[in-house]
Amino acid sequence: MTATRGLEGVVATESSISSIIDDTLTYVGYNIDDLANHASFEEVVYLLWHKRLPKADELSELKQQLADNMAVPQEVLDHFKTYPIDNVHPMAALRTAVSLLGLYDDKSEDMSDEANYEKAIKLQAKVATIVTAFSRIRKGEEPVAPKKELSYAANFLYMLNGKEPEAIEEEAFNKALVLHADHELNASTFTARVCVATLSDIYSGVTAAIGALKGPLHGGANEQVMKMLTEIGSPDKVESYIQEKLDNKEKIMGFGHRVYRKGDPRAKHLREMSEKLTGLTGQEDLYKMSTQIEELVTGQKNLPPNVDFYSASVYHSLGIDHDLFTPIFAVSRMSGWIAHILEQYANNRLIRPRADYTGPGMQSYVPVNER
Numbered sequence: 001m002t003a004t005r006g007l008e009g010v011v012a013t014e015s016s017i018s019s020i021i022d023d024t025l026t027y028v029g030y031n032i033d034d035l036a037n038h039a040s041f042e043e044v045v046y047l048l049w050h051k052r053l054p055k056a057d058e059l060s061e062l063k064q065q066l067a068d069n070m071a072v073p074q075e076v077l078d079h080f081k082t083y084p085i086d087n088v089h090p091m092a093a094l095r096t097a098v099s100l101l102g103l104y105d106d107k108s109e110d111m112s113d114e115a116n117y118e119k120a121i122k123l124q125a126k127v128a129t130i131v132t133a134f135s136r137i138r139k140g141e142e143p144v145a146p147k148k149e150l151s152y153a154a155n156f157l158y159m160l161n162g163k164e165p166e167a168i169e170e171e172a173f174n175k176a177l178v179l180h181a182d183h184e185l186n187a188s189t190f191t192a193r194v195c196v197a198t199l200s201d202i203y204s205g206v207t208a209a210i211g212a213l214k215g216p217l218h219g220g221a222n223e224q225v226m227k228m229l230t231e232i233g234s235p236d237k238v239e240s241y242i243q244e245k246l247d248n249k250e251k252i253m254g255f256g257h258r259v260y261r262k263g264d265p266r267a268k269h270l271r272e273m274s275e276k277l278t279g280l281t282g283q284e285d286l287y288k289m290s291t292q293i294e295e296l297v298t299g300q301k302n303l304p305p306n307v308d309f310y311s312a313s314v315y316h317s318l319g320i321d322h323d324l325f326t327p328i329f330a331v332s333r334m335s336g337w338i339a340h341i342l343e344q345y346a347n348n349r350l351i352r353p354r355a356d357y358t359g360p361g362m363q364s365y366v367p368v369n370e371r
C-alpha cells in the first residue's frame, strides 16, 4: 500500500453537483460566470439541492421557506451570552451553535427524506441568523429579526447592521454567496460526506464541515488575507513585505489551489467587485495593495489568487468585521454541504480508506514498573 499525500488526485466519490474541469467551475452544468452574473443565491441553493434551476413558483416557495425559518431558538441566542466573548472566534461560535441547533430540532434524528429536506431549509435559513446574531450579541447589541420580504443576501446584511443594504451592497454580497456555494470535493465538503456516510445526522455533518472550513489552508484564509493587508498597511510596503515572505518560503494566504493550475475562475469576479467597492468607499489603496501582491506572487511563484484573496477586500469594503469573513463563507457553503450530504444519503457507502503503517514492528508489552 502506498499513501497519496493529502489524497491529491484521488477520485473519492461520484457527484453530479459541481465540477472542475480544465479550470472551469460549473454547478450542475451551469458555468459559474453565468451564475455569478445572473443568479440569486436562492436560485443557486435550489439548483444545488434539486439539480435543476427553479421555476418562478418554486423559487418563491423556497424564498418563503427560508424567510419563515430564519428565527433561531432563544436558547441558542442565550448560549452566546455565556461565552467568554473575548476568546471566542465566530467560527467556533458558529460550529457550537449549529450543533446546539440540532438539540432543539425534534426531527434531528429522523432520517426520512422529508425530514432531511426540512432540516436543510432550517439550517440554510438559520445559519445567517446565527452569524449575525452572534456578531451583534458580542458587541452588546440585540439581534435584529429578519424581514421576510428581503432577499437572503439583503437579509444577512440587514440582520448584521440593523439597516437595509444599498442595492450595490446587496448585489455584491449576493454574488459572493453564489461564488462560494459549492466546490466539488473540497476539504469541508469531504468532511461532511465522511461524517454522514456513517449514517450520522445532518447536524453532525455540517458541524464537522464548519470545523474543517475554519482552518487557514481552507476557508480561514480569507481572514488571514485581511490580516496581511492590514499588517502591510500601504502600497509602498507591499514589495518588501511579500518578498521577505517569499524568500522565507512562507505561504501567502489567498494564493494557490490544490485543483486549479491556471487560476480560480471565481477570483476575477471578486477582483472586479473589490475594485468597484474599494473605489466607492475611498479605499483604493486596499485594491492597489491586492493587485501588487497578485503581481508579485503570480510573477515569482506562478501561483494565481484563489477565491479567498479578493473576497477579503470585498467584505472589508462592505464594512464587515474581519473575523466574520470565514463564517460568511460557511453561510454560503452550507448550501453545498447540504447538497453533498443529501447526495451521500441517496447512494451511501461508508467512507473508510486505509493508512500505510510506518510505525515500529511488533513489540512486547512491558509492565509500567519495568520500563
Ligand SMILES: CC(=O)SCCNC(=O)CCNC(=O)[C@H](O)C(C)(C)COP(=O)(O)OP(=O)(O)OC[C@H]1O[C@@H](n2cnc3c(N)ncnc32)[C@H](O)[C@@H]1OP(=O)(O)O
Binding pocket: 006, 216, 217, 218, 219, 221, 249, 250, 251, 252, 253, 254, 255, 256, 257, 258, 259, 301, 303, 306, 307, 308
Ligand atoms: C477556499 C479554499 O480553500 S481556497 C485555498 C485557501 N487557502 C489558502 O489560500 C492558503 C494558502 N495556500 C496554500 O496553502 C496552498 O496553495 C493550498 C493549501 C491551497 C493547496 O495546497 P497543496 O495543493 O497541498 O500545495 P502545497 O501546499 O503542497 O504547495 C505546493 C508548493 O507550492 C507552494 N505554495 C502553495 N501555496 C502557496 C502560497 N500560497 N504561497 C507560497 N507558496 C505556496 C508550497 O510552498 C509548495 O512549494 P514547494 O514544492 O517548494 O514546497
Ligand SMILES: O=C([O-])CC(=O)C(=O)O
Binding pocket: 180, 182, 183, 185, 186, 187, 218, 258, 259, 306, 307
Ligand atoms: O476546492 C478546494 O480545495 C477549496 C476551495 O476552493 C473551495 O472550497 O471553495
